[in-house]
Amino acid sequence: MYGKRGDAQMSDTKEKVYTGGCHCGRIRYEATTDPAQAIACNCSICARHGLWLTFVKPDKFKMVCGLDAASTYQFNKHVIHHVFCRTCGVEPFARGKDPKGKDIFAVNVRCLDDIDIAKLAPKPYDGRRL
Numbered sequence: 001m002y003g004k005r006g007d008a009q010m011s012d013t014k015e016k017v018y019t020g021g022c023h024c025g026r027i028r029y030e031a032t033t034d035p036a037q038a039i040a041c042n043c044s045i046c047a048r049h050g051l052w053l054t055f056v057k058p059d060k061f062k063m064v065c066g067l068d069a070a071s072t073y074q075f076n077k078h079v080i081h082h083v084f085c086r087t088c089g090v091e092p093f094a095r096g097k098d099p100k101g102k103d104i105f106a107v108n109v110r111c112l113d114d115i116d117i118a119k120l121a122p123k124p125y126d127g128r129r130l
């Protein structure tokens with residue numbers, strides 16, 4: 001059974017709009033992403049936080065509230081701004097540049113609402129060696 005043109009592409013990605021944020025709720029955002037595409041990076045900060053990340057372009061990421069509640073942490077080459085809540089300490093996302101120098105958001109899929117993290121199997125990513 002063949003679908004209509006375009007179906008294949010649509011079935012490849014399960015992107016949809018998710019809401020998410022930090023633990024205490026001060027930082028809230030909306031992101032259009034597919035949590036099944038998440039990576040589990042082994043770099044020094046992702047390993048400590050247990051970050052499972054998907055990467056979305058700025059047009060697929062919208063802050064709802066909480067920029068004033070956030071602080072950022074940078075290390076190494078200071079390319080990535082790790083955004084965390086000053087109250088609860090959770091890092092719901094990061095922002096940085098992709099390899100072409102364009103703005104990109106890294107969504108911590110563990111912080112999305114209504115996600116069953118037991119059903120996710122993020123791909124290992126060897127960020128430690130980069």
Ligand SMILES: [Zn+2]
Pocket residue numbers: 022023024025026027085086087088089090
């Ligand atoms: Zn918080």
